[in-house]
Amino acid sequence: MRLYIGLVHYPVYNKKNEIIASAITTLDLHDIARLARTYDLKKFFVITPLDDQQELAGRVIKHWTRGYGSRYNRDRKEAIKLVAVVPSLERAVDDVIQAEGDAPLLIATDASRQEDRSISFERARAVIRQELPVFLLFGTAWGLDKAFMTMADHVLEPISGRSEYNHLSVRTAAAIILDRLVGRY
Amino acid sequence: MRLYIGLVHYPVYNKKNEIIASAITTLDLHDIARLARTYDLKKFFVITPLDDQQELAGRVIKHWTRGYGSRYNRDRKEAIKLVAVVPSLERAVDDVIQAEGDAPLLIATDASRQEDRSISFERARAVIRQELPVFLLFGTAWGLDKAFMTMADHVLEPISGRSEYNHLSVRTAAAIILDRLVGRY
Numbered sequence: 001m002r003l004y005i006g007l008v009h010y011p012v013y014n015k016k017n018e019i020i021a022s023a024i025t026t027l028d029l030h031d032i033a034r035l036a037r038t039y040d041l042k043k044f045f046v047i048t049p050l051d052d053q054q055e056l057a058g059r060v061i062k063h064w065t066r067g068y069g070s071r072y073n074r075d076r077k078e079a080i081k082l083v084a085v086v087p088s089l090e091r092a093v094d095d096v097i098q099a100e101g102d103a104p105l106l107i108a109t110d111a112s113r114q115e116d117r118s119i120s121f122e123r124a125r126a127v128i129r130q131e132l133p134v135f136l137l138f139g140t141a142w143g144l145d146k147a148f149m150t151m152a153d154h155v156l157e158p159i160s161g162r163s164e165y166n167h168l169s170v171r172t173a174a175a176i177i178l179d180r181l182v183g184r185y
Numbered sequence: 186m187r188l189y190i191g192l193v194h195y196p197v198y199n200k201k202n203e204i205i206a207s208a209i210t211t212l213d214l215h216d217i218a219r220l221a222r223t224y225d226l227k228k229f230f231v232i233t234p235l236d237d238q239q240e241l242a243g244r245v246i247k248h249w250t251r252g253y254g255s256r257y258n259r260d261r262k263e264a265i266k267l268v269a270v271v272p273s274l275e276r277a278v279d280d281v282i283q284a285e286g287d288a289p290l291l292i293a294t295d296a297s298r299q300e301d302r303s304i305s306f307e308r309a310r311a312v313i314r315q316e317l318p319v320f321l322l323f324g325t326a327w328g329l330d331k332a333f334m335t336m337a338d339h340v341l342e343p344i345s346g347r348s349e350y351n352h353l354s355v356r357t358a359a360a361i362i363l364d365r366l367v368g369r370y
Contacts, residue, residue, distance in 0.1 A: 001347070015258075027212060031354045038346035038353060073200075075352040160369055161223035162186070167260040168223060168360070169216045175357035176364045183361070184345055 002133040003041050003182065004096055004104060006089065007032060007170065009048040011145035022141040024053045026060050031171040032138075033079040039178045042099065045092040046085045057085045089137070089151065096135055104135035108144055108152035109177060111159070111166045119154035121180045128181055136177070138170050187285055187318040188226050188367065191277050192217060192355065194233040196330035207326040209238045211245050216356040217323075218264040224363045227284065230277040231270045242270045274322070274336065281320055289320035293329055293337035294362060296344070296351040304339035306365045313366055321362070323355050 007028060010021035029046060036044040046057050063069045064080040086092045096104045107124060119127075128134050137144065137152060149155060158166060159176050168176070192213060195206035214231060221229040231242050248254045249265040271277045281289045292309060304312075313319050322329065322337060334340060343351060344361050353361070 027354075031357050034350075034353050035346075035357055037350045038344075038348060040347035075350070078350065079352070159223075159364075161220075161364075162225035162367055162369060163223060165219075165222045165260070165263065167264070168219050169212075169356070171354070172216050172220055172356055172360035175353070175360040176368070179344075179346075179361045179364060180368075182347055183365075184347060 001040060001128060001182065002100055002131060003039075003128055004043050004045065004133070004135040005032065005036060005041055005174070006045040006047050006092055006135060006137045008089065008137055008139050008144055008148075009046070009050070009053065011148050012139045013142035013145065015142055017142070019145055020141065021048065021050050024048060024057050025140070026056075028140070028171055029057060029060055029080070029083060030076070032174050033083050035175055035178055036082045037079040039182050041082065043084055043095070044082050045095070046083060047087070047089055047092055048085070049087045054085050054087065057083070061085070093135065096133060100133040102133050104133035105154070106135050106137065106152040107154045107156050108137045108149045109139070109156045109173070110143060110149065111168070111173070117152070117155050118157055120157050124154070124156060125181050138174055140170055186225060186313060186367065187316060188224075188313055189228050189230065189281050189289060189318070189320040190217065190221060190226055190359070191230040191232050191274065191320060191322045193274065193322055193324050193329055193333075194231070194235070194238065196333050197324045198327035198330065200327055202327070204330055205326065206233065206235050209233060209242050210325070211241070213325070213356055214242060214245055214265070214268060215261070217359050218268050220360055220363050221267045222264040224367050226267065228269055228280070229267050230280070231268060232272070232274055232277055233270070234272045239270050239272065242268070246270070278320065281318060285318040287318050289318035290339070291320050291322065291337040292339045292341050293322045293334045294324070294341045294358070295328060295334065296353070296358070302337070302340050303342055305342050309339070309341060310366050323359055325355055
């Protein structure tokens, strides 16, 4: 499996539908890193162009991989060491190409209905099983900028629960999506 | 569907394997309430015997269902109104009996391997589809007290990802479990 995940902090929407760079939620780093470790992903990219936010993420990573946290909780270290902080999607894609020798298939996620370029869970699952490199992108705040999403090869179909409600946190949405795509049950 | 969920803050283990009452993480309330709304659950019980913690949870609920938050974010209100704060499992079960007329099947969750009383995702899914009332229990901190778990009728099989790593947050574990049990895909 050659699966990568990215958490995008810019460009995303705020509640007023304006494009912003969102602040890092450290809990997202912990939760998604643990998902990445559980589902055997190659790397979890935290994408933010803001220097202070890169620094914040860097401090969290250092604490848990080399500082006190690495001795306090080794399980967390195992997860956090999969995290890489990068300024842009381009940079993350370059890193994947460096590691894999191939450009990854870029799949964006979106909570709202998609018409074109949509890929089903079943189809995405099949692509991942073919051992092609795949890079799955999640937006923070009110979701990924639609213009930014045109860079993706596909947009994953939204999670349908048992209602029309589609306001999950990015942490829990990533959990459900990874389990649907690569869970073994 | 007559599915209920409970987040237990006592009795749970701390890192040293001692029984404690854990503090409420307000993000758990938000994330799990949104899952409850997405998967059409009847109620999400936050179980804590501590007065100050009940008060904290009560304030969060009030803010989002009646205060400023209810006007700022109506989607959040839709989710948070499913939350009920109760001092004990017994009290939560009484509330379910009151609402359903029947005692619910109690299914505890545990990240570690279970030998006896284990129920598979497939079997649990079938029970829920039979329209029997089911009450799913999640532990906070380092998990539910084993003695407490004997009160449950079954223990759900652990989530297996693609590795032996089993250290997900309760938020993301609840997401995966609910999607496996009642997700439509």
